[in-house]
Amino acid sequence: MQSEVMFAGFGGQGILLSGKMLAEAAMAKGFEVAWVPSYGPEMRGGTAYCMVVVSEKSIASPIIQNPMHLIAMNRPSLEKFAPVVKPSGVVLINSSLISAGAGRDDIDELALPVTEIARELGSVKIANIVALGAFVARSKIVDFESLRKTVKEEFADKEKFIPLNMAALDRGKKMALEVEPSNIPRPS
Amino acid sequence: MGKVLMKGNEAIGEAAIKAGCLNYFAYPITPQSEVAEYLSRRLPEVDGVFLQGESEVAVSYMVFGAAACGERVFTTSSSPGISLMSEAISYIAGAECPAVFVNIMRGGPGLGGILPSQADYLQATKGIGHGDFRLLVMAPASVQEAVEMVMMAFPLAEKYRNPVMILGDGLIGQMMEPVEFPDRLQSEPINKDDWATNGMAMRKSEQRNLVKSLFLDPEQLNAHNLVLKAKYERMAREEVKYDSYNTAVNYKALVVSYGTMSRVCRTAIDDLKADGFEVGMIRPQIVFPFPESAVYDAASKKSCKIVICIEMSMGQMVEDVERSVKGIRPVRWYGKCGGEVPTPEEVMDAIKACEE
Numbered sequence: 001m002q003s004e005v006m007f008a009g010f011g012g013q014g015i016l017l018s019g020k021m022l023a024e025a026a027m028a029k030g031f032e033v034a035w036v037p038s039y040g041p042e043m044r045g046g047t048a049y050c051m052v053v054v055s056e057k058s059i060a061s062p063i064i065q066n067p068m069h070l071i072a073m074n075r076p077s078l079e080k081f082a083p084v085v086k087p088s089g090v091v092l093i094n095s096s097l098i099s100a101g102a103g104r105d106d107i108d109e110l111a112l113p114v115t116e117i118a119r120e121l122g123s124v125k126i127a128n129i130v131a132l133g134a135f136v137a138r139s140k141i142v143d144f145e146s147l148r149k150t151v152k153e154e155f156a157d158k159e160k161f162i163p164l165n166m167a168a169l170d171r172g173k174k175m176a177l178e179v180e181p182s183n184i185p186r187p188s
Numbered sequence: 189m190g191k192v193l194m195k196g197n198e199a200i201g202e203a204a205i206k207a208g209c210l211n212y213f214a215y216p217i218t219p220q221s222e223v224a225e226y227l228s229r230r231l232p233e234v235d236g237v238f239l240q241g242e243s244e245v246a247v248s249y250m251v252f253g254a255a256a257c258g259e260r261v262f263t264t265s266s267s268p269g270i271s272l273m274s275e276a277i278s279y280i281a282g283a284e285c286p287a288v289f290v291n292i293m294r295g296g297p298g299l300g301g302i303l304p305s306q307a308d309y310l311q312a313t314k315g316i317g318h319g320d321f322r323l324l325v326m327a328p329a330s331v332q333e334a335v336e337m338v339m340m341a342f343p344l345a346e347k348y349r350n351p352v353m354i355l356g357d358g359l360i361g362q363m364m365e366p367v368e369f370p371d372r373l374q375s376e377p378i379n380k381d382d383w384a385t386n387g388m389a390m391r392k393s394e395q396r397n398l399v400k401s402l403f404l405d406p407e408q409l410n411a412h413n414l415v416l417k418a419k420y421e422r423m424a425r426e427e428v429k430y431d432s433y434n435t436a437v438n439y440k441a442l443v444v445s446y447g448t449m450s451r452v453c454r455t456a457i458d459d460l461k462a463d464g465f466e467v468g469m470i471r472p473q474i475v476f477p478f479p480e481s482a483v484y485d486a487a488s489k490k491s492c493k494i495v496i497c498i499e500m501s502m503g504q505m506v507e508d509v510e511r512s513v514k515g516i517r518p519v520r521w522y523g524k525c526g527g528e529v530p531t532p533e534e535v536m537d538a539i540k541a542c543e544e
Contacts, residue, residue: 020193020364023193023364024193027191027193027366032366033193033364033365033366034363034364034365035193035363035364035365036359036362036363036364037362037363039218039219039302039303039358039362059365059451060451060452060454060455060458060532061451061452061454061455061456061531061532062359062363062448062451063359063448063452063529063531063532065531065532065533
């Protein structure tokens with residue numbers, strides 16, 4: 001079993017970092033992982049995305065056309081990648097910045113105002129962590145506790161940020177579980 | 189040290205330290221700049237030397253200088269930067285000094301682009317610079333393999349007193365994967381007394397060593413070229429390295445592919461297998477010397493009708509594959525350039541199209 005997650009948004013939204021933390025959490029659980037960034041001629045405020053592949057066996061191609069899941073932090077990302085997500089995948093939409101939906105009825109669409117929630121928690125910078133918590137809780141791609149542990153370790157040398165990040169993860173989780181899951185058959 | 193999640197470029201830097209290389213000179217270029225970023229921080233911690241040169245040309249001669257002193261030394265760059273270094277690489281090969289060059293390839297020609305490519309295959313495997321010489325060229329397909337190859341590259345460079353190249357593509361440099369570092373390299377210290385210019389006092393010897401690539405006497409230069417030739421022939425006998433995939437079955441087509449491209453091929457081969465179409469693969473891990481007999485043997489399997497060379501270039505490896513197959517099977521090519529990594533679906537279609 002292999003799943004792929006596309007993280008996409010503006011440069012500066014912490015896209016690459018949240019992808020890395022998911023990969024770390026999955027690796028800690030014994031999965032094979034690959035983290036593939038976009039590294040085109042990017043600029044600040046431009047698009048940034050990365051693909052995280054999580055698999056039970058060694059990963060052949062790290063190049064993925066149709067990811068299982070998508071976390072879209074801005075509108076161009078949603079427009080670009082929502083059409084290629086595999087049926088029944090989770091599509092998390094940052095509704096603080098995106099007023100549209102994925103336009104699909106075969107995916108598990110989860111629209112959450114992660115930027116607003118992050119601001120409410122104390123910093124817009126943690127919108128990516130709110131999204132990550134929500135996504136992991138919803139997709140169950142890795143164990144939530146393992147993710148918490150990884151995020152804690154990521155901030156080991158900036159300890160004062162740990163409580164804020166934990167709050168962000170937990171708030172994301174809470175919201176993801178409050179939204180009624182779409183009637184999508186889950187892959188076993 | 190257990191498994192760590194690391195970017196290919198950073199892992200390459202750490203692997204060099206684990207291999208006992210404490211001299212690194214570099215000039216930044218996408219997509220390999222993180223090697224320099226990582227080592228600029230890491231080398232001072234282990235009493236190593238990191239120096240950013242004013243250009244790739246300068247860097248390559250710093251490498252020559254350290255190599256001539258018998259020090260483990262390496263540099264990293266990407267395609268256009270490697271072209272600038274090719275003059276010094278020729279001098280280093282001519283002077284028979286060991287050094288390691290890492291090329292994290294991007295698309296070309298010229299400035300080209302910054303995305304993954306395998307467009308420097310011919311340059312790397314056919315002797316990169318002027319004169320009559322070859323590099324031993326290793327082509328990793330994962331971050332873990334890049335680490336292992338970097339660690340092997342130093343003893344191999346010393347064994348042959350010849351530059352070794354790690355030929356990775358942009359994805360190998362940019363991707364993060366779990367890696368486990370082998371223990372610090374425990375290789376025999378090389379005997380450099382009879383060639384290194386590290387000072388007579390250092391060697392406690394009477395002999396004055398001279399590192400040079402200039403041989404004005406034609407007879408002497410011919411003799412020197414024969415020595416080099418014997419070295420490359422020895423590489424061909426002793427350093428062939430490849431991996432086989434799905435070759436135990438009766439495959440109808442054989443793929444030859446290396447680096448990131450070979451991983452995409454693996455997915456395509458698995459998917460074709462599910463459709464009942466068997467395809468085998470030979471993946472050269474060392475591309476010079478090329479695994480000629482392995483490719484020939486795999487191509488000569490009765491069930492095999494065709495050999496397909498798949499690479500992120502316009503067919504640079506085809507002539508090595510054709511040379512190996514010796515005309516017993518038709519050889520086809522599929523590939524893409526410019527930073528576009530073919531998808532497994534495209535590779536599947538290409539294999540099916542070749543087979544028809």
